[in-house]
Amino acid sequence: MSSVLYDAPGPVTRRRTLISSIVAGIILLAVVVVVVLRLVAQGQFTAEKWGPLVNPLNPDFAAVWTLFGQALVATLAAAGLTLVFSLVIGTVLAMTRVTAAKWYRWLVVGVVEFLRGVPVVIAIFFAARVLPEVGISLPIIWYLVIGLTLYNCVIIAEILRAGINSLPKGQSEAGYSLGLTRGQVLRSIQLPQAFRIMLPALISQLVVIVKDTSLGFIISYEEFVRTANIIIQTLRNPIQTYAVVAVIFILINYTLSKLAEYVERRLSRGRRGGVTPTDTEHEAEAGVGAVTGG
Structure with a gap:
C-alpha cells in the first residue's frame, strides 16, 4: 500500500530498518554501560554522593x-510572571501588527524581528546591568522577568498572529x-478564536519559559541552577545534584507537554465534531450580535 507522498516500505526495507534500529540500540546500550562502569569506578554511586539527595535519614x-x-x-x-507579561504584551503586539497602517507597520515588524533575534542571555544581562545604571533599581527577579519577557512576548505575538491569519475571511x-x-472585529471575533486555536502552541511556549528561567544564574537569581551550584559547593557532588535538577525540570x-x-x-x-466553516461564521455573527446588542 502506498500513500500520497511516498510508497510504503517493502519487506527488504523494513528488514534493513529493523537491523539498523537493533544495531543503533546495541551501540547506545554499550555507551550507557561504559559510562555507568566509569562512574562506578570513580565512586559516583556511593551513599556519600547520593545520600543527601535521596536518603531522608541523611543529616x-x-x-x-x-x-x-x-x-x-x-x-x-x-515563569508565571513572564508568562503573564508575555501574553499581555504579545497580544498587544499581535493586534498592532495586524491592524497597523503601512506607514508605521515597518516599525512594529522591526521591533518584533529585533527582539526575536536577541539571545535571551543578552536580554537578561542587559536588564540586570543597564537598568540600574539609568536609575531603575528593582528586585532581582524582575530583571530576569524583563529579560525573558522581551524575548517571549514577540514569540507569543507571532503565534497569535498566525492564529488570526488562519481564520476564514468570512469571520471578519x-x-x-x-x-x-x-x-x-479583532477583539470580539478573531482574538478569542486565535487563542483557542493556538492554545497548544502557547502552552508549549510555557515549557520554553520554564527552561529559560535557569538562565537566571547569570545574575545570581536563586533558581534551580544557582541553587544547585550552592549545594555542590558544600556536598561536592555535581553529577548527582545536576541529575536531580534535570529530573525536576523534565x-x-x-x-x-502532556497538557x-x-x-x-x-x-x-x-x-x-461537525463544526464547518459555515457553522463558525454563524457563531461569529451571533457573537457580533451579542456584542452590538442586536
Missing part, C-alpha cells in the same frame, strides 16, 4: 530539599457587515 537531606523547594518557588514565580466579513471596526516540562497534547486532542476532537 543533609532536609537542608538540601529545603533549598530545592525555595528554588522551585522562585523558578515558578519567574461578518463583523464588517454589521458595522464593526477593524479593532472591534517532570515539570513533561507535564506541561499541550491533551488540549490539542480536545480541540481537534471538537473540530472533527
